[in-house]
Every structure is written in structure tokens, then in C-alpha cells.
Amino acid sequence: MGEASTSRRLPLWLGWSLVTILLWGTWGLVSKIASDGVDAYMNQLLFTVGIAPLLIFVSWKVSKGIPGENRKGRGRGVFWAFLTGILGGLGNMAYFQAMVKGGKASVVTPVTALFPMVTVLLALLFLKERLGRVQWIGLGLAFVAIYLLNA
């Protein structure tokens, strides 16, 4: 019933997407406020404290079992996930440090949000993925954006 009524008003995926925008958009703001009083390392430590309740919840969900998950290749999958966390955390520290060094939240966040340009380039080089015309234009615009934000 809930699903049906939601689909008439607002699709569930759209609702979750808007929640994501709200949460990540606000993260940029609180990161700047925090960076005015703490260094990037301490910020990352406290950030991890914030993530802890979610970690406990996800651990509980995983412990109940994940239907349909293939055991084959799990070790490698875990390795890449762990590496993602390490790189993500190091990225966080660089993001905090950019703000500690005086970068405005309204400038640093749009610059760092261009990270798909690196993903797209790496996917092109190492995963042999093809880029569409729109992605090529996006890549060009990303460089223009960095230039303008740095002006």
C-alpha cells in the first residue's frame, strides 16, 4: 500500500535521491564549520565516530545473510571494498585539509564533486569502458569548472 501511494506522489528512488542530496549537501557545510576548529586528522577520527552506528547496523544486516550473494570472488570483492574505504578516508582528509587551508565550502565542494572525471578516465584506461559524447563534454567542462572556481 505504501509503495503504491508513494509511486503516485513521489517515486521511492526519487525520494531517496533527494535525501542523499540533503545529507551530502549538508555534509559540505558541517565539514567547513568543523575545519575551522580542528585539523584534518582529528576531523577524520570524529567522522569515523559518526559512521560507527551505521557500521554496527550494516554489520547486523550482513550477519543475517545476503540472499543471492555469490561466494565466488568474495575475497577480491572485499579487498576492493577495503581499498575503497582507505582511499575514501584519505580523500576525506584531503577535503578537510582544503577547508583548513582556507578553501570555502562553496568552492571546495563543487571542485571535489568533479571526482567522476577521474573515475571516467580510469575506467577508460583500465576497464576499457567507452565514453559517450556527453561524458567527453562533461570531462571538458570539468576542467573549465576547475579553472573558473580557482579564478
Add this chain to the structure above:
Amino acid sequence: MAWLGFAILALVLWGITGVTQKLSTNRISSLRSFLWFCLAMVALSAIVLVVTPPHWGMATKVVVCSVAGGILNGLGAWASFRALESGGKASIVISLISLFPLLTVVLAVALLHERLTGMQMAGAVVAIAAAIMLSLEPTPPKLDA
């Protein structure tokens, strides 16, 4: 302009995670992948704790904002997974989510009284447009029977 170097470093590191995350979720569920992502964050923080001795005595506002950062970021990641699992097309969901810096810009200008030059304002708009375009994967060619 030291901030720019660190911002670009964050961009590169997060950009690499786009590939490693894909390599992970190609093999395991997004839930398990997220679990190990969080565990890696804990491991990294443990190293940080050992390498750089923490200094306490920060303002409450700062501590609250730092911890809130982790909560907001983690819940945001969780919500983005839910958006994808709720039937949203990846290209649309990810493009839509790419709008989040717009909210940061609005909040920072409104609440922190940050001021942007005309060029920076244009840059923010172009950056968001670029992020959306980059997330649009090309449509595979139609195979007619």
C-alpha cells in the same frame, strides 16, 4: 591557493574509489561492500590515531559538526544505495545526486556568509553540469532482431 592542491588530491582519491567500488560490487553485494568500506575507515582512523597524537579540548560545536559529518556522509551513502535499489535508473539517480554541491553552495552562502565571485559562481554551475554529464553512461546500441 594551497586549498586547491588538497581539493584536487581529494578529487583524484575519490575518483579512484569510483573504479575500486565498481570492482568490489561486481563481485559482492553493495551491503557487504559498504561494510568493508566502513571497516577500512575505522582501520585508517586507527592508524591516524597512532601516527598523529590527537589533541582534545575542541569547541563542542566543532566536535558535533565533525561527528555529524560522518553521520551525514554515511547516511547519504546508504540513501544513495536505497535510491538505486528502489528502481531508480543508475544514470538518473547518480546525475540527480550530483546536484548535492548546489545545496552546499546555497547553505554556505546563506549560513556561513561565504561570498563567490562571478567567475566562481559560474564555475560552481559548470562543475555541477560537468558532474551530471560525467555520470551519464552511454546507452548501449540497440540490437534489432
